[in-house]
Amino acid sequence: MNAESLPVLEQHLLSALSSPPQEIRRLFHGRGRCWPGLEQLTVDWLQNQLLVSLFKEPDQAFLSELRAMLARMTETEQWQASGAVSMLLHYRDRDGSPLECLWGVINDYPQVKENGHSYQLDLGRKQNNGLFLDMRNGRQWVHDNAKGMKVLNLFAYTCGFSVAAIAGGADSVVNLDMARAALERGRESHRLNGHNLNQVRFLGHDLFKSWGKVRKLGPYDMVIIDPPTFQKGSFALTRDYRKILRRLPELLTEEGLVLACVNDPYLTSDFLIDEMNEEAPDLKFSERLPNPPEFEDINPESSLKAMVFRR
Template identity: 60%
Template structure:
């Protein structure tokens, strides 16, 4: 990355801070290659805490100028008006993704809001803090069409889609993820929003070994598939996604919808569309959801793909 481009970063951060709502948001998305020389830099706003991520090791000049600029940022009116309290630099390229607190004291477990819903985050211990910000409009989409529906949330992680679905009036949500610790955080998220726990089910199992249990709890009016691009020993996207798609006709109610997602820069929308034609031809592609405008990307196919099938 190029230190001479950092003034653009700070100019953009200041502009975004001036207008950001009192919610968590991405302020700067260098990963979309819209900002030459800053491709491995992102910045997230967690309602008072600023998390700056470096995805590639940088030289001392870049790091020093980045830190100096962030410290100066705390003297600006936008920082004071938004009640900024902490700035953290997370070195995502390094083993364990170590975090460096630059300003203030880090609250590692803040409760934040998105579109009126509360989420418990966990900062600094893992690469991801508990909610994927580029999926904001996907959660809104689920909330808007969940009323009265049975929802299946595959690769549920911390149950962000589940929270949106129950808030939108879903009758039942089944969350499936082999990471029981993530599902436990999902339970916390539902409690934070005072949801009826009887509407929510959690299956801490390997999806590919649990189709019987999943089917027993269905059929489903809405199925969400949001897998990792790769999970060692459990999921390889291009190989395993099709195994899920071929199960959909048995799980989906007549007229039901599927939100199928891919977040690998090398796997394009056509992979999902063609695979669905091959594995579940009764379902047809309807449209792709927009990504949040702050996640600007020079190549739309390199960014999050969230496709609706029916």
């Protein structure tokens, strides 16, 4: 990271805060490599908290200049009129991913809105806060297509897709993830939206040891697959994704939909298309969902790939 690039970030943020978003949004996406010298930095607006995230430990000169620039921002008219209650600095590359409050008072468990739906976040305890903002259009697609459907949400994490599906009129959703604490966060998000939890199941299981249970609860009209690139001891994308795809014919209804996702910068959209053709050839590629405009990437194939397949 290059301290000489910080004036660009400062102007970008002041412009964004002159009319702050009403919902949770990314304000600056250095990870897309469109801003030289700022590739390991992102800034998110959590409706009234500004979250600056460092994905790589910077040198002391950069960190000092960044802190000074952020301190100057809190004295501007844009900041004071934004309604912000805190400014946070997240060291994602440090042990424990510590979160530092630079200004104001942190709200550890903010409730935020996206596409009109409420989500419960959890700040300062892990690398991720509970909602991947680049998947906003994916959650909207699920909302728009899930009416009357039985939905299976694999690698559900905090159940963002589940919230969108029930809000869109899905009959039921089965969420599966090994992280039971994340599923509990998802349960809370459903409560925030006033959803009937009798329509939602939360399975804290290892998918590859639970095929029988998953199949028994089906068949499903929609299957969502949004796995991590790597999860120690349980999942490696290039090795294990195909094991899921080959099970799709037995999980889906005759006209079932699949939203399959990959967020590995080294794998292109052809990876999913080729793997699906080999493992579940009756599922045909339909479309790749566009990423939100604020997630501009110098190479679109390095960014999130959210791909729709239809039987």
